[in-house]
């Protein structure tokens with residue numbers, strides 16, 4: 010199931026009952042603004058990578074109630090006839106702005122901003138969250154795995170252990186956005202024009218009378234992607250020696266391979282890789298690749314490197330595709346403003362006893378601040394949409410929780426960039442959709458704007474996300490007003 014199909018009923022029932030309510034009470038066309046944002050980075054990271062926008066676009070473009078959908082809703086006997094009639098011509102007619110896929114993002118920033126009639130904006134909450142939450146989670150996890158691999162290529166191998174076909178296929182897409190060089194999932198490779206990657210399995214070896222014959226047969230068929238799995242019987246006793254025999258036979262026969270080597274899939278990967286490296290080097294195959302898989306993640310890869318593992322190609326499955334140590338991305342979708350009836354967008358706020366759960370009111374934008382000299386990201390500012398920031402002026406930002414914590418930037422020392430990009434205007438797509446490999450390149454450049462301290466796997470240095478003075482003042486005034494009304 011993919012987002013180029015009609016997924017209109019892929020929503021929570023309450024969105025439809027509320028739509029019926031907006032219709033019934035004559036407020037369906039009231040314009041509102043919703044923000045899609047999250048409150049905490051997954052994996053205790055200092056940032057997240059946003060992904061899934063392209064599927065969100067397809068979802069919006071295909072949004073309509075088919076005759077079957079309407080017949081089904083009618084069969085529930087909870088919707089009024091005129092509302093069901095209205096649904097026949099339902100389409101998304103609003104505006105969407107979003108942070109481009111592959112971007113670095115931080116908590117509380119609107120990743121996506123929907124401005125639309127309330128009846129439309131309400132319906133799409135669930136699907137947008139489902140799509141963006143999942144891919145952002147996997148892209149972020151992948152960026153960590155790739156970071157731990159320190160420049161070694163990482164292949165995504167998780168399909169068989171993903172939480173279903175969509176998670177496996179779109180998760181692999183997100184993994185490539187996060188930096189994986191390719192995926193074993195051929196459907197992902199086909200759909201998104203990314204590299205299919207792979208070796209062979211134990212069953213291949215076991216299906217032959219002996220390991221050497223299995224290796225020879227594979228090498229003959231696939232000399233240019235000849236990564237032999239050496240751990241079926243005895244990694245150092247037979248696997249590596251048999252692989253070396255086959256590499257020698259290829260060389261003797263004048264077969265030059267673009268890519269050859271071994272894969273380790275069990276045992277002590279550090280020890281086995283170091284021993285295998287020695288054996289391959291001594292046999293005259295210093296360019297033979299040693300790849301590894303076996304329940305790997307960013308921590309194990311880092312650890313294996315610290316142990317001196319001689320692995321230069323990584324296959325990462327289960328723990329990446331399932332984001333095993335943090336299985337959800339926690340994005341939410343909250344009302345930020347509503348037309349007051351005269352065309353003016355009135356800010357809305359959700360209060361909470363928990364300060365971080367109080368929403369930021371109003372129609373907002375995100376301004377990213379870079380150090381002009383180093384290009385490093387210094388902080389983000391969430392501001393009201395009509396605010397103007399001028400790089401030729403000094404800029405001061407402050408922590409909204411601890412307002413004495415301030416950062417000051419002199420003119421000439423910083424540059425600004427607005428993150429939210431127009432995607433839909435009046436229901437029409439106005440965004441040119443980049444390819445997954447273009448998004449991967451952009452994501453790499455994005456990550457280069459972070460200092461290494463912010464990419465650490467544990468205790469990463471956080472980056473300030475502040476509110477502009479105007480937004481801060483508005484928020485405080487609204488908190489006071491609603492607290493006083495209680």
Ligand SMILES: Nc1ncnc2c1ncn2[C@@H]1O[C@H](COP(=O)(O)OP(=O)(O)OP(=O)(O)O)[C@@H](O)[C@H]1O
Pocket residue numbers: 274275276277278279280302303304305309312313316
């Ligand atoms: N040198 C190492 N240091 C830390 N972790 C390692 C090292 N070598 C392997 N590992 C990890 O330890 C775990 C190995 O688990 P385990 O011993 O249960 O299985 P295995 O060696 O893969 O064997 P099998 O597949 O036969 O069950 C994997 O997550 C693997 O990545």
Ligand SMILES: O=P(O)(O)OC[C@H]1O[C@H](OP(=O)(O)OP(=O)(O)O)[C@H](O)[C@@H]1O
Pocket residue numbers: 166167169170209210211212274302303304305324325326327328
């Ligand atoms: O360990 P992961 O990170 O999840 O990577 C994917 C795993 O899937 C395969 O194992 P599996 O036992 O399913 O099949 P095999 O017989 O090919 O080893 C492969 O050998 C990896 O170990």
Ligand SMILES: O=C(O)c1cccnc1
Pocket residue numbers: 166167193206207208209210302324326
């Ligand atoms: O090609 C591989 O080596 C592979 C593919 C899927 C899962 N594990 C390994």
